Amino acid sequence: MRVVAIAGVGLIGGSFGLALRAAGFDGTLLGVSSPGTIAEALRVGAIDRGVTLEAAVSEADLLLLAQPISRILSQIDEIGRMPLKPGLWITDAGSTKAQICARARRSLPPGVFVGGHPMAGKEARGVAAADPDLFRGRTWVLTPDAPGLLPSSLPEWIERIGARLLHLTPEQHDAAVALSSHLPQLASTALANTVGDTEVAGPGLLDMTRLARSSWEIWSDILTTNPGPVREALDRYIGALQSMRARLPELEREFESASTMARRLRGC
Amino acid sequence: MRVVAIAGVGLIGGSFGLALRAAGFDGTLLGVSSPGTIAEALRVGAIDRGVTLEAAVSEADLLLLAQPISRILSQIDEIGRMPLKPGLWITDAGSTKAQICARARRSLPPGVFVGGHPMAGKEARGVAAADPDLFRGRTWVLTPDAPGLLPSSLPEWIERIGARLLHLTPEQHDAAVALSSHLPQLASTALANTVGDTEVAGPGLLDMTRLARSSWEIWSDILTTNPGPVREALDRYIGALQSMRARLPELEREFESASTMARRLRGC
Numbered sequence: 001m002r003v004v005a006i007a008g009v010g011l012i013g014g015s016f017g018l019a020l021r022a023a024g025f026d027g028t029l030l031g032v033s034s035p036g037t038i039a040e041a042l043r044v045g046a047i048d049r050g051v052t053l054e055a056a057v058s059e060a061d062l063l064l065l066a067q068p069i070s071r072i073l074s075q076i077d078e079i080g081r082m083p084l085k086p087g088l089w090i091t092d093a094g095s096t097k098a099q100i101c102a103r104a105r106r107s108l109p110p111g112v113f114v115g116g117h118p119m120a121g122k123e124a125r126g127v128a129a130a131d132p133d134l135f136r137g138r139t140w141v142l143t144p145d146a147p148g149l150l151p152s153s154l155p156e157w158i159e160r161i162g163a164r165l166l167h168l169t170p171e172q173h174d175a176a177v178a179l180s181s182h183l184p185q186l187a188s189t190a191l192a193n194t195v196g197d198t199e200v201a202g203p204g205l206l207d208m209t210r211l212a213r214s215s216w217e218i219w220s221d222i223l224t225t226n227p228g229p230v231r232e233a234l235d236r237y238i239g240a241l242q243s244m245r246a247r248l249p250e251l252e253r254e255f256e257s258a259s260t261m262a263r264r265l266r267g268c
Numbered sequence: 269m270r271v272v273a274i275a276g277v278g279l280i281g282g283s284f285g286l287a288l289r290a291a292g293f294d295g296t297l298l299g300v301s302s303p304g305t306i307a308e309a310l311r312v313g314a315i316d317r318g319v320t321l322e323a324a325v326s327e328a329d330l331l332l333l334a335q336p337i338s339r340i341l342s343q344i345d346e347i348g349r350m351p352l353k354p355g356l357w358i359t360d361a362g363s364t365k366a367q368i369c370a371r372a373r374r375s376l377p378p379g380v381f382v383g384g385h386p387m388a389g390k391e392a393r394g395v396a397a398a399d400p401d402l403f404r405g406r407t408w409v410l411t412p413d414a415p416g417l418l419p420s421s422l423p424e425w426i427e428r429i430g431a432r433l434l435h436l437t438p439e440q441h442d443a444a445v446a447l448s449s450h451l452p453q454l455a456s457t458a459l460a461n462t463v464g465d466t467e468v469a470g471p472g473l474l475d476m477t478r479l480a481r482s483s484w485e486i487w488s489d490i491l492t493t494n495p496g497p498v499r500e501a502l503d504r505y506i507g508a509l510q511s512m513r514a515r516l517p518e519l520e521r522e523f524e525s526a527s528t529m530a531r532r533l534r535g536c
Binding site: 121188189198202203223227233254 | 448453455456465468476478480502503505523526527529
């Protein structure tokens with residue numbers, strides 16, 4: 001893997017460039033983004049050179065699509081109409097996988113695309129917030145069409161930058177994040193709207209409404225491309241709330257199992 | 269106010285003693301607790317002397333009941349059978365107010381009790397974790413039976429220790445905390461139970477399951493003494509979730525109003 005291209009050099013794309021460099025990657029890093037973003041990405045050292053998408057797919061050994069999901073989908077179609085460097089692998093960083101992988105199966109030659117989702121982020125956005133340690137200790141999901149159907153260099157570098165590699169099918173991934181990520185977001189949004197203005201807010205309410213500040217711009221794409229699993233997750237959550245309401249105030253069992261799960265999440 | 273007694277010298281009671289002292293209270297601080305707690309409270313300087321409840325109500329100008337709600341309820345009955353120092357005021361720190369205030373109206377002479385709820389806390393419990401700054405910047409609710417029906421020294425000291433005083437009726441208080449505190453707890457408990465074990469947990473899930481670690485021991489009393497408002501809060505929350513499920517993925521309006529509310533909570 002001598003040439004890596006990153007399309008969408010924002011927080012995730014920029015951090016990938018910085019992380020590869022910090023982990024000893026001594027090949028070339030290409031960036032595909034707007035002129036302003038390219039200038040900033042060059043300044044922080046996340047890429048070596050700005051290029052067009054056409055140049056990226058003709059030069060790179062690996063291309064990471066790190067834009068919003070809707071842009072990844074349209075870019076897969078564009079790439080499908082371009083001549084690709086033989087041996088090029090394309091992966092992505094989109095937060096849902098089934099629709100992206102289906103699009104890639106339809107628009108790209110076989111053996112070129114493997115879906116991915118680095119489960120990392122922070123509140124600040126853009127390449128100015130890029131961080132070589134962003135992926136350290138975090139899960140990076142890959143969704144190869146078949147076991148082994150991906151270039152060995154990709155998992156190797158994912159592990160070298162400190163991430164924990166996890167193989168799932170696109171459908172397994174989308175069902176899992178519907179519960180662990182999309183449902184918490186909707187639970188927080190609904191809670192903020194239910195509580196409204198209050199004079200008696202405690203620290204618990206602050207925790208539970210932090211996600212509610214998230215922008216619709218990001219979530220629109222996620223919810224649009226994962227509606228089935230999200231509805232199922234909401235149904236399970238609404239069911240759990242209804243069952244607690246019916247058994248109120250006898251919730252010892254619910255508190256104990258929730259506490260066990262919350263502690264396990266924290267590794268204790 | 270020369271003599272203040274604290275029944276239940278734990279995190280809240282102990283912090284009240286330390287906060288009074290730090291704010292310049294030079295009278296006597298009495299503590300009513302188990303021998304072990306009294307020894308620890310003396311060690312950290314939260315009280316000057318351990319006494320019996322009988323001695324406390326015969327010596328103190330102000331008595332703060334800072335135990336769990338069920339113990340506050342039974343202690344109000346006990347106090348109602350004891351001779352009280354003329355001019356004694358009793359307040360409490362219970363997290364729900366309607367049942368406690370009703371019990372005080374039934375068991376204590378008029379003009380003796382005013383309900384209270386200092387909305388402060390931290391994860392560590394017990395007098396060893398007591399902190400003179402625990403109430404600084406936090407809301408302290410008082411629920412006098414009528415405006416002005418409380419000793420002037422109590423609101424004065426509440427403000428001197430840095431808390432923000434808020435007068436509500438017991439019913440207003442219980443409806444408000446059902447939304448701002450009890451609902452977030454149940455939302456977190458239900459979420460932890462819905463998500464269960466997951467390989468793809470992100471930071472959002474950690475935020476949203478922090479409250480789920482809370483012990484049933486504390487919440488049993490709270491939910492038992494506030495079932496009506498909690499059911500109403502759950503109904504509103506379940507309604508908000510069902511409406512979002514029905515409109516999925518078109519949730520721009522919900523995200524925007526939630527974001528506004530969450531930012532306002534944070535004063536920005």
